[in-house]
């Protein structure tokens with residue numbers, strides 16, 4: 219086991235190499251947690267780990283394809299062996315395929331659900347038994363999307379469905395583990411400036427950004443701050459909620 223301070227909490231953050239997952243990792247490290255950052259992109263994850271290590275913070279990279287339940291088991295076995303268990307899980311890994319509905323192949327449909335939903339499902343299955351052995355209120359935060367609720371923007375059906383599935387899992391787990399000290403919430407952001415924007419054509423992107431009340435996308439750090447709030451003691455009394463972050467865009 220690594221040298222860690224008494225009561226130092228251990229977090230697993232998925233999709234930690236870049237974008238929102240990197241910002242979440244950075245914020246949790248600043249808040250004093252140990253972070254195991256998992257990602258499929260080995261080179262990018264190693265670059266992120268090298269960047270974090272300059273500040274001397276305890277970030278542990280773990281390369282894995284989280285759509286594979288065997289690799290998810292390895293991630294949590296590693297976390298247990300290295301840090302003694304897990305107190306916090308942030309299911310952030312995800313992507314968005316933008317094919318028109320009738321042209322979505324069975325392969326793309328399965329990949330969309332696997333990356334966004336199956337990975338989170340498998341991570342919860344592995345994290346919860348470890349969390350049940352840990353003191354205090356443990357936290358699962360699922361990074362969903364405003365796209366599961368707003369049908370004016372461009373998001374495709376399989377992407378929306380993957381996030382809706384995630385939010386139903388949030389509520390199920392919140393209910394099932396409420397008396398056992400595990401709090402489960404979703405954060406569902408709208409447009410947030412990351413590399414994911416590269417998957418959208420410039421005209422669709424411009425239209426979506428123009429729809430944001432402040433005329434621009436949110437920043438990954440803004441989403442990370444909400445995740446950190448839920449993970450802090452202030453978040454202990456919230457469970458089973460889907461928190462939508464969109465600058466007030468959809469208020470009618």
Ligand SMILES: NC(=O)c1ccc[n+]([C@@H]2O[C@H](COP(=O)([O-])OP(=O)(O)OC[C@H]3O[C@@H](n4cnc5c(N)ncnc54)[C@H](O)[C@@H]3O)[C@@H](O)[C@H]2O)c1
Pocket residue numbers: 232233234235236237238239256257258259282283284285310311312313314333334337361362363364365406407408409410411412413414415
């Ligand atoms: N950017 C936005 O506007 C926005 C809006 C709403 C929701 N989200 C959600 O936020 C999350 C993060 O998105 P982002 O914008 O930072 O995207 P991103 O593409 O910048 O980062 C996603 C990360 O997930 C990793 N990943 C993808 N597939 C994986 C797999 N099979 N196993 C392990 N890691 C994998 C990628 O390598 C990447 O590092 C996603 O779940 C996304 O759906 C993003």
